[in-house]
Amino acid sequence: MFTLISKVVAFLGILSFVKAYSINPYIEEGIPENANITTDPFVKIGNGYYYIENSQTVNWYTAYHSCRKLGADLVTLENQEELKALQEYNLTxxxxxxxxxxxxxxxxxxxxxxxESISSDLWLPNEPNNADCNERCVLLSVANTLADSGLNDVTCSRNTSFICESPTPMTASFVIW
Structure with missing residues (x-):
């Protein structure tokens, strides 16, 4: 009998709590500037979150696998603005x-x-060219100027650095009053 009374009292307590407060959820892209949240190993560059691996060089398949282990993908450049943001980040x-x-x-x-198809304005001049009918994977060539940076098709077995791109984090907050 005591457990039944406890359950009823608990139910009525929860019901009164729910009626006494208003709960408003808010969901937004990104992380608020004042939040003390780390995004390691990813860094925010422009509107995206990236992991830049330049301490080791690997082939395209290993780079893809490394990004997936981090819950990310190899970088996808949407437009010139994203390329510019990465280039201005002072990539080596x-x-x-x-x-x-x-x-x-x-x-x-x-x-x-x-x-999605790769935008033609991201390629370096005369690229892609599939030299020797063996260039199937795309790398980003970063130079000192944006005009000299862009995409190039190369053989997938080439060892080079890589950039992973994380999905944009979502922030959920609840206002209770």
């Missing part, structure tokens, strides 16, 4: 794997992470 000049490839259909370069 050099080469970085992206998620781009034409592994599914030769000559049709898409981003592996979302199957």
């Amino acid at each position: 000049s050099g080469f970085y794997w992206t998620s781009g490839s034409d592994l599914a259909f030769t000559g049709k370069h898409v981003w592996f992470s979302d199957a």
Whole structure:
């Protein structure tokens, strides 16, 4: 009998709590500036979160696998603004794997992470060229200037650095009153 009374009292207590307060949820993209939340190993660059691996060089497949282990994908460059944000971040000049490839259909370069076509304004001059009919994966060539930075198709077995891109974190908050 005591347990039944306890359950009824608990139920009535919860019911009175729910009626006494208003709970309003808010969900937004990103992390508020004043939040003390770490995004390691990812850094915020522009509107995205990236992990830049330049302490080791690996082939495209290993780079892809490394990003997936972090819950991310190899970087997908949406437009010139994203390329500019990465270039202005002071990346070490050099080469970085992206998620781009034409592994599914030769000559049709898409981003592996979302199957969208790669924008033609991101390529370096005279690229992609599939030299020796063996260039199937896409790397980002970073130079001192944005005009000299861009995409190049190369052989997937080449060892180079890579950039992972994390999904944008979501912040959920609740206002109770």
